[in-house]
Amino acid sequence: MFGINNIKSxxxxxxxxxxxxxxKISLVAAAIIPLCTGxxxxxxxxxSTDEKVExxxxxxxxxxxxxxxxxxxxxxxxxxxxxxxGFSTVSDVLRNSSLNSFGSFGGDSNNGWSxxxxxxxxxxxxxxxxxxxxxxxxxxxxITGGSANLNMxxxxxxxxxxxxxxxxxxxxxxxxxxxxxxxxxxKEFSGLEMSAKYEFPDSVTGQDSxxxxxxxxxxxxxxxxxxxxxxxxxxxxxxxxxDYATAQLVxxxxxxxxxxxxxxxxxxxxxxxxxxxxxxxxxxxxxxNCDVYNGKGSxxxxxxxxxxxxxxxxxxxxxxxTAAQELPSTRRDAMMTNMTYELTDDIRLVARGMWMNQQTKxxxxxxxxxxxxxxxxxxxxxxxxxxxxxDLSPVEEGGWFGYRMNTLGDREAEHNDTTLDLVVGLxxxxxxxxxxxxxxxxxYDAFTWGSNYASTAQLTDSVGYMxxxxxxxxxxxxxxxxxxxxSVRANFDKRRVSTQNSxxxxxxxxxxxxxxxxxxxxxxxxxxxxxxxxxxDGQAEAGNVAGGNGGSGGIGSRTASAVFVESVFPIFxxxxxxxxxxxxxxxxxxxxxxxQVSISYRPTENLLIRGSAGTGxxxxxLTDLYSDNIRGYRDNEVNFIGCYNQGISLEDCxxxxxxxxxxxxxxxxxxxxxxxxxxxxxxxxxxxxxVKADMWTLxxxxxxxxxxxxxxxxxxxxxxxxxxxSVPISSKLxxxxxxxxxxxxxxxxxxxxxxxxxxxxxxxxAALNGRVETQVGAFDIDLNWSHMRKxxxxxxxxxxxxxxxxxxxxxxxxxxxxxxMSLTWTYNDHSxxxxxxxxxxxxxxxxxxxxxxxxxDALASFTGHNLTYTYFTPWHGxxxxxxxxxxxxxxxxxSLRPREPYKSLYDIRGRVFTLSYTQSF
Numbered sequence: 001m002f003g004i005n006n007i008k009s010x011x012x013x014x015x016x017x018x019x020x021x022x023x024k025i026s027l028v029a030a031a032i033i034p035l036c037t038g039x040x041x042x043x044x045x046x047x048s049t050d051e052k053v054e055x056x057x058x059x060x061x062x063x064x065x066x067x068x069x070x071x072x073x074x075x076x077x078x079x080x081x082x083x084x085x086g087f088s089t090v091s092d093v094l095r096n097s098s099l100n101s102f103g104s105f106g107g108d109s110n111n112g113w114s115x116x117x118x119x120x121x122x123x124x125x126x127x128x129x130x131x132x133x134x135x136x137x138x139x140x141x142x143i144t145g146g147s148a149n150l151n152m153x154x155x156x157x158x159x160x161x162x163x164x165x166x167x168x169x170x171x172x173x174x175x176x177x178x179x180x181x182x183x184x185x186x187k188e189f190s191g192l193e194m195s196a197k198y199e200f201p202d203s204v205t206g207q208d209s210x211x212x213x214x215x216x217x218x219x220x221x222x223x224x225x226x227x228x229x230x231x232x233x234x235x236x237x238x239x240x241x242x243d244y245a246t247a248q249l250v251x252x253x254x255x256x257x258x259x260x261x262x263x264x265x266x267x268x269x270x271x272x273x274x275x276x277x278x279x280x281x282x283x284x285x286x287x288x289n290c291d292v293y294n295g296k297g298s299x300x301x302x303x304x305x306x307x308x309x310x311x312x313x314x315x316x317x318x319x320x321x322t323a324a325q326e327l328p329s330t331r332r333d334a335m336m337t338n339m340t341y342e343l344t345d346d347i348r349l350v351a352r353g354m355w356m357n358q359q360t361k362x363x364x365x366x367x368x369x370x371x372x373x374x375x376x377x378x379x380x381x382x383x384x385x386x387x388x389x390x391d392l393s394p395v396e397e398g399g400w401f402g403y404r405m406n407t408l409g410d411r412e413a414e415h416n417d418t419t420l421d422l423v424v425g426l427x428x429x430x431x432x433x434x435x436x437x438x439x440x441x442x443x444y445d446a447f448t449w450g451s452n453y454a455s456t457a458q459l460t461d462s463v464g465y466m467x468x469x470x471x472x473x474x475x476x477x478x479x480x481x482x483x484x485x486x487s488v489r490a491n492f493d494k495r496r497v498s499t500q501n502s503x504x505x506x507x508x509x510x511x512x513x514x515x516x517x518x519x520x521x522x523x524x525x526x527x528x529x530x531x532x533x534x535x536x537d538g539q540a541e542a543g544n545v546a547g548g549n550g551g552s553g554g555i556g557s558r559t560a561s562a563v564f565v566e567s568v569f570p571i572f573x574x575x576x577x578x579x580x581x582x583x584x585x586x587x588x589x590x591x592x593x594x595x596q597v598s599i600s601y602r603p604t605e606n607l608l609i610r611g612s613a614g615t616g617x618x619x620x621x622l623t624d625l626y627s628d629n630i631r632g633y634r635d636n637e638v639n640f641i642g643c644y645n646q647g648i649s650l651e652d653c654x655x656x657x658x659x660x661x662x663x664x665x666x667x668x669x670x671x672x673x674x675x676x677x678x679x680x681x682x683x684x685x686x687x688x689x690x691v692k693a694d695m696w697t698l699x700x701x702x703x704x705x706x707x708x709x710x711x712x713x714x715x716x717x718x719x720x721x722x723x724x725x726s727v728p729i730s731s732k733l734x735x736x737x738x739x740x741x742x743x744x745x746x747x748x749x750x751x752x753x754x755x756x757x758x759x760x761x762x763x764x765x766a767a768l769n770g771r772v773e774t775q776v777g778a779f780d781i782d783l784n785w786s787h788m789r790k791x792x793x794x795x796x797x798x799x800x801x802x803x804x805x806x807x808x809x810x811x812x813x814x815x816x817x818x819x820x821m822s823l824t825w826t827y828n829d830h831s832x833x834x835x836x837x838x839x840x841x842x843x844x845x846x847x848x849x850x851x852x853x854x855x856x857d858a859l860a861s862f863t864g865h866n867l868t869y870t871y872f873t874p875w876h877g878x879x880x881x882x883x884x885x886x887x888x889x890x891x892x893x894x895s896l897r898p899r900e901p902y903k904s905l906y907d908i909r910g911r912v913f914t915l916s917y918t919q920s921f
Contacts, residue, residue, distance in 0.1 A: 103905035139442035142496035145623030154334035156213035167676035169616035170596035189217030203910020223341035268368035269318035274399030297406035320365035366406035367547030450492030516570030532622035556626025629664035642744035666752035668734035689770035703757025714800030777827030
């Protein structure tokens with residue numbers, strides 16, 4: 001992804017340490033892996049004749065081999081590449097990759113996932129991009145349930161990141177549907193290295209960050225050890241820090257008296273709704289004075305304002321942008337230790353330990369609460385603490401208050417995420433056979449402490465009353481000087497834990513000689529146990545806490561055993577066939593077998609043609625299987641079942657019903673299944689120059705989704721029409737069901753997660769990298785282009801059938817093209833890197849009554865540039881100055897919602913200056 005060969009060599013010189021034979025092999029591998037799919041020069045021939053050349057494991061295969069034998073499409077990002085790009089975290093690097101086609105979640109405020117960051121290769125779901133650390137799967141976050149949290153991976157420990165852009169379930173099992181991200185940690189490092197980095201956004205006042213790292217290594221005759229520590233802090237970014245996100249009219253010249261003409265104002269400010277006023281909004285005082293409620297808590301009240309749809313409404317609107325965050329504040333600490341020790345000449349002990357902790361603070365404006373009163377509140381006249389006379393509006397019994405609980409303070413969700421990841425293993429040789437055996441224990445704890453929320457039950461009970469003598473007792477929400485009691489305050493707390501225990505081993509051996517070389521094979525087996533635990537505060541889970549961000553509890557576990565085999569057949573010297581297969585047996589959904597075959601053909605020394613085809617699977621998530629059910633009451637719902645049974649056409653159906661709707665986990669879920677193909681070419685057309693392109697497809701069925709109760713009715717009717725009136729929908733969608741009273745009245749509809757979705761996608765990944773050496777320095781270029789050719793997902797039609805929709809490419813959130821380019825100039829002790837990135841424009845359209853296509857929402861194309869200058873000092877130091885978004889390009893925002901940043905695709909900080917220094921000893 002980045003081509004910075006001279007920086008790599010300079011980094012090696014910087015460490016200035018004795019390099020062992022194993023280190024030499026690792027350094028050579030690191031240098032040639034970006035070219036490994038097509039660089040077959042004289043050096044390759046020379047290496048192939050050296051019987052002592054050590055084989056290494058490459059991402060996408062269990063068979064150890066000389067690195068440049070690999071034929072899988074792998075993109076490599078080294079630690080030096082990450083530094084030169086200007087990005088500070090693993091999340092920043094991967095989410096800005098051209099392979100993260102449609103963007104991904106990277107931390108946000110006002111939700112329960114602000115501590116998370118994901119990658120979605122090829123525009124798939126994040127759970128279908130498998131993340132490994134040294135070939136061992138990283139435990140899933142219990143918050144998202146199915147994806148790894150990239151924020152929990154420290155940069156100080158990383159040697160490189162390999163991104164396999166082909167499906168690999170035949171090798172790695174579940175989740176490797178769209179590809180694999182393998183984080184390769186440092187193992188051969190001697191000495192001590194300290195670094196510090198600071199980031200200073202220029203366009204906004206928040207989001208300053210600092211990172212400190214310490215890395216050390218020891219090596220001896222029989223082994224080596226590497227340790228690292230990293231500390232990272234990042235400040236919050238408030239909505240008020242962004243000019244376009246503050247409260248303002250949606251367009252110039254709009255009438256400010258109407259709430260709908262404003263952005264950033266909430267109607268849940270200070271208002272009353274009651275039957276006598278037709279349930280319209282009306283002010284809390286007859287003077288319509290909103291200013292009297294300011295100065296009592298955070299935020300600001302504006303108005304009275306009327307709603308555009310009904311001029312009889314009148315509210316004191318609340319400006320939540322003065323208090324709420326756009327991005328949370330973060331603090332992370334991480335430690336890692338890697339070691340290798342030769343127990344004997346033929347047996348080595350390998351071990352790794354990683355501990356990471358992240359604290360994220362998510363701040364939202366005060367709770368927007370709605371609550372009824374169970375007694376009538378008479379109108380009365382008061383004098384406020386500022387001397388103003390107010391006539392408080394009367395409220396009838398059963399009337400409702402819309403009341404922003406800003407006097408309780410801003411809502412704060414403090415997320416504390418901790419992971420522990422331990423691996424211990426043995427590997428060795430027994431004659432011509434190599435073997436490995438390893439065990440892994442990983443645990444992810446996520447605890448959220450939510451404060452300054454409100455108890456919905458206490459709100460109504462806390463409203464005061466007027467006694468027989470005309471004196472008011474207790475809380476009066478209409479009175480600006482009357483504050484809600486402490487009993488109203490509530491927490492919104494969650495505790496979620498996921499664990500992973502695994503045991504894996506295998507043997508590699510040579511079977512026989514073939515015309516093209518040695519037929520090698522790997523046979524292995526693994527056993528995995530996963531657990532999931534989620535508990536939400538009881539009152540919050542029951543829906544009695546206002547202002548929370550949802551969630552449900554659940555407890556579950558499962559085991560999975562697998563056997564796998566991989567074999568490389570060098571049919572001829574220029575033709576190689578790789579066959580892999582894996583059989584998995586899960587305790588919950590059953591078994592699955594996934595094969596894959598890949599072929600590499602080299603018609604000339606510098607040209608590689610490759611192809612692969614295989615199947616993959618995504619095991620149902622424990623969160624989808626075991627989340628607690630949530631039961632809600634639905635009224636005024638159309639009863640299609642009743643119309644069908646009474647012979648009324650569905651188009652004319654006007655029967656209305658009330659019923660229970662239950663959603664949540666579904667223990668009947670099956671695995672999502674996929675088929676993938678890849679055809680590629682790699683051409684080294686000149687010394688140090690290479691171009692490659694891969695055309696791929698990925699089709700998925702049985703995608704887990706949730707279907708609405710009304711659509712479930714239509715699907716049931718379709719089943720009856722096709723197979724008879726006695727066939728329940730549960731026969732098609734296990735766990736989904738409809739309970740009836742008699743033949744027509746609906747009692748309850750069960751709508752849990754179910755396997756009903758389809759998706760078809762395809763694309764082209766292309767790259768060009770090379771180097772030019774001149775008298776004024778060396779120039780390296782690395783250009784990567786990801787082009788999506790098709791993206792279709794399924795929907796449930798009005799007839800209740802599952803069908804593929806239109807191609808979504810080019811729609812908002814579905815850019816068809818992403819391009820990244822790294823251009824590096826290196827001269828003596830100086831290096832300058834320009835990292836540029838492009839995201840294509842997007843638009844949503846519709847066809848009007850005249851048959852013309854009109855655009856109703858759009859995102860402009862975006863091109864940004866990061867510039868980093870690095871100076872390598874004579875005393876083994878390294879000073880780097882950088883600018884992200886050098887030209888301070890505006891972040892694209894949707895034309896339909898121009899006040900909201902689109903954070904899954906774009907960095908919203910504007911221009912950012914960086915300063916870092918590294919010292920090696």
